[in-house]
Amino acid sequence: MALHELNVYCQASGAKINTNKTTMAVFGASQATPSTWGFHEAGNSYKVLGVLLGKLAEVCNRKTWENILNKIESQLNVWRLRNLTLKGKVLVINALCISKLVHALTVTDLPGDILSKLKAIFSHFLWKREKGLVSHATLIGDHGAGGLGLIDIYTKKKSLRLKIIKKYLDSSFTAPWKDFVIPTLRGLGHFGDYNLCQMLPRSLFSALDPFEREVLEGWWSLRPWVSAEPKSLQQSLKVPLRFNPDLMGGGPGSGERMFSDTFERAGISTIGDLLDGSGNYDIVRVRTLFRSRGVLFRRAVVLRLAGRIRESILRNWGSFLEGSSSGGDPGAERDVGFVLVDGTRFFGLSECSTKRIYRILIVGAFRRPAVERTWARTFPALTITSIWANMFNWYTAPKRLYGV
Structure with missing residues (x-):
């Protein structure tokens, strides 16, 4: 059937399949009869755009990175013959070496030992020794802050992983792989896509596939600089309270929590649990929930925390919580949105380039001299x-x- 379709395509387009350059791979439990199709047989692995794919994913992944390591080492050995300045060496790494990593970083996970080897290779190229004279965490900073603009591989990986999150949250982008992301998000908590509103403990990522874990770790790093942007009252009511950086008292990256586990034991886990039927904040209802669940609490502490949460909610999503049940776009209940805060400017997450995301994430990795x-x-x-x-x-x- 497949060959018939290929023949029809060739007859209609005038193109011709070159069997000498075509490789065939068999998927599933079926076994191919040798020399039946007239194509080269891939065996256990085959290369697509420089990345090895095959039945043994982990083995193929490691071979892919080992091949890249060998190419980078060979290239840097040539450049060692030149009398380059430190700035020139950084330029060689950024322009010639990092570019070899981008595609592989986009489609496959990066093992920790490979990352360590890459850093060691770059350090030896820069300083002619394993341990650098200047910290790697300082070199990755901008020139105006004492760095040399060396691209950090780990941060680059996270910024590339976040393209997955951007495409997943973009309702105008359709792809079959989105169906496989939904079970992963639902396995992290009770809020489905709204789990992305939280900075969940990293321990929850340990059981995930390495690539999925890297995607969520990238989002975990960016989340303090991203604000949830509900598009309707119904959507804002579903935003979870716990581990939500939008409800932290000290701003992005402060780590100051404003939500206690005591609230969750009382059945208060989303913004909607704090509101009455009209969408108004109801402190009396909060106290009633605590008493009905038999949760012991200090009244002054609960009132103080509830008041701070209320102020944060009104500051972030007050336009939907003014007693009106018709705010926002009623057709956008399933499309949870986020806005990236870059200094004093705000950008829709889907509009943000990988470069902008990298520039924000590198702030957390940079160490001042x-x-x-x-x-x-x-x-x-x-x-x-x-x-x-x-x-x-x-x-x-x-x-x-x-x-x-």
Whole structure:
């Protein structure tokens, strides 16, 4: 049947299948009869765009990364013959080496030992020794902050993984693989897609497939800088309270929780559990739920926490919680949305490029140089930013301008 369809296509288009360059792979429990189809047989693995696929996924994945490691080492061995500056070496890594990783990082998981080997190879290229003179966590920063803009592989991987989340949340994007994401999200909690509103403990990811785990770890890292954006009152009522960074007192990345486990024992787990039938915040209902479930609580503590949660809810989603049941788009109940906060600007998650996401995530991985503390004491009249700007200008300008 498959060959018949190929023949029909060839007759209609004028194209012709080159059997000498065509490889056939058999899936499932069926066994192919050798030399029946006239194609090369793939065996246990075959290569597609540089990535090995086959029956033994873990073995193919490791061979893929080992091949990439060998290519990178061979390329860097050639560049070691050149008398490159540190900045030039960083440029070689970013432009020639990281580009070899992007496709594989997009479609397959990155084992931890391979990541360690990649870092060791880059460190040896930069410093001619295993341990660098400057921390890797500092080199990945911008020039204005004391770094050299070295691309961090781990952060790059997370930013690429988040493309999966972006496409999954985009209702206009249709793909069969979305059906396989739904059971994974439902297995993490009781809220379905709304589990993405939470920063769930990483221990819940341990039983997942490595690729799925990397996707959710990437989302876990970005979530403090992303705000849930309900499109209707019905949707806002389903937003969970626990592990929700939108309900943390100190802002993104503060880690200051405003939701106690005591509320969950009282049956309060979503925003809707805090509201009455008209969509108004009801503190009397909250106290009643505590008493009806027999949950012991200190009245002053519960009232204080409930008040802080109320303020945060109104600040984030007050437009839907003003007593009206008709706010927002009634047809958008299933399309949970998120907005990325980049400084003072807001972007829809689906509109954010991988580069923008990487720039935000790298802030958490960057470590400021220790010398800045000495500068602050020695040059109190100067800002750290201006000092780095002067150093960068001196480093990049022709030496003759400075008479050295």
